[in-house]
Amino acid sequence: MxxxxxxxxxxxxxxxxxxxxxxxxxxxxxxxxxxxxxxxxxxxxxxxxxxxxxxxxxxxxxxxxxxxxxxxxxxxxxxxxxxxxxxxxxxxxxxxxxxxxxxxxxxxxxxxxxxxxxxxxxxxxxxxxxxxxxxxxxxxxxxxxxxxxxxxxxxxxxxxxxxxxxxxxxxxxxxxxxxKKELTYPIKDHKLYADIIRVLFSNRRKTVKKGLKNSSSILGEERIKNLLSCLPDEILKKRPQELTLKEFSDISNCA
CATH class of the missing domain: 3.40.50.150 (Vaccinia Virus protein VP39)
Known part of the structure; x- marks a missing residue:
């Protein structure tokens, strides 16, 4: 080691x-x-x-x-x-x-x-x-x-x-x-899923909503606009460390 x-x-x-x-x-x-x-x-x-x-x-x-x-x-x-x-x-x-x-x-x-x-x-x-x-x-x-x-x-x-x-x-x-042989929660786009997790935790002190707004250069403005419109306030108001695996999956699949 x-x-x-x-x-x-x-x-x-x-x-x-x-x-x-x-x-x-x-x-x-x-x-x-x-x-x-x-x-x-x-x-x-x-x-x-x-x-x-x-x-x-x-x-x-x-x-x-x-x-x-x-x-x-x-x-x-x-x-x-x-x-x-x-x-x-x-x-x-x-x-x-x-x-x-x-x-x-x-x-x-x-x-x-x-x-x-x-x-x-x-x-x-x-x-x-x-x-x-x-x-x-x-x-x-x-x-x-x-x-x-x-x-x-x-x-x-x-x-x-x-x-x-x-x-x-x-x-x-x-x-x-x-x-895992099968994922606990389905993921449509694995690269996007990884990107979303990375950008949210790079803004871990901010809410999901603010973290997404700060990430247009990575995720793209159109995708962020779609996310902010389709995600419930319950998720948008949380901080990344408060999210469950299912919620991360929901965010990614909503994009």
């Missing part, structure tokens, strides 16, 4: 085994982001996974290629030196990773957009708590709504700083993310 300016390697062997065992990876193409020194990589390989490891730090690549030379030559491990936010990634079925703190949000959004069977991911505790914050609560934000729209999130494990070397200044949570 990485902090914004440091590398914090998972050093707790029991935690490594638990994380690798939280989902069945046997004969699965498993994406690992930020393998670091490869302790989780090895645990996944032992469980029969075919691992695609994406590592941003180029100084770690020679080490990983040396340690896992056999697994690479057999085709069980592919190492990519790149940024998981934007680099090309081969097809995968599951994700098991200790995500970089600083890129957690962007990577999570990319994974949800790409699609997967199941993901076991480690986050900074406060980030994971925002992810599971219920709609209508003060901690609810763009992350909460986007993740909960498309997936179910279950906390699995909490780890303190002592589980890492060197220890970070924060606690960490491991969560399981399982995409």
């Amino acid at each position: 990485r902090a914004p300016h440091d590398q914090h390697f998972l050093a707790d062997s029991n935690a490594v085994e638990k994380i690798a065992g939280f989902t069945d990876v046997n004969n699965k193409r498993v994406l690992e982001i930020g393998p670091g020194r490869g302790v989780l990589t090895r645990a996944l390989l032992k469980r029969g996974a075919k691992v695609i490891a994406v590592e941003l730090d180029s100084t770690l690549i020679p080490y990983l290629e040396s340690v896992f030379e056999k697994e690479i030559s057999s085709g069980n491990l592919t190492i990519i030196n790149g940024d998981a936010i934007k680099c090309n990634i081969p097809p995968f079925e599951k994700v098991v990773a200790n995500l970089p703190y600083s890129a957690s949000s962007k990577i999570t959004f990319r994974l949800i957009k790409t699609g997967f069977e199941e993901a076991v991911l480690m986050y900074q505790k406060e980030f994971a708590q925002r992810m599971i914050a219920l709609p209508g609560t003060s901690d609810c934000g763009r992350l909460s709504i986007m993740v909960q729209t498309y997936a179910k999130v279950m906390p699995l494990l909490e780890l303190g700083p002592e589980s890492f070397s060197p220890p970070p200044e924060v606690d960490s949570w491991v969560v399981k993310i399982t995409p």
Whole structure:
């Protein structure tokens, strides 16, 4: 796991085994982001996974290629030196990773957009708590709504700083993310839905009505005009964090 300016390697062997065992990876193409020194990589390989490891730090690549030379030559491990936010990634079925703190949000959004069977991911505790914050609560934000729209999130494990070397200044949570087979509420235009959530939460202190009026450059004046005319006052007077998943769906489908 990485902090914004440091590398914090998972050093707790029991935690490594638990994380690798939280989902069945046997004969699965498993994406690992930020393998670091490869302790989780090895645990996944032992469980029969075919691992695609994406590592941003180029100084770690020679080490990983040396340690896992056999697994690479057999085709069980592919190492990519790149940024998981934007680099090309081969097809995968599951994700098991200790995500970089600083890129957690962007990577999570990319994974949800790409699609997967199941993901076991480690986050900074406060980030994971925002992810599971219920709609209508003060901690609810763009992350909460986007993740909960498309997936179910279950906390699995909490780890303190002592589980890492060197220890970070924060606690960490491991969560399981399982995409929904069917959305709880229908969405006509998924890009528009994401755009509306983004613009509303960028104006989270304003009412929905004011937030929409401030977003003509993104949503377009005609669309905003339609929204303001068809949405009930009950929704327009709320702030974004007060809206339910159904209400976000209603706003998007009304546009």
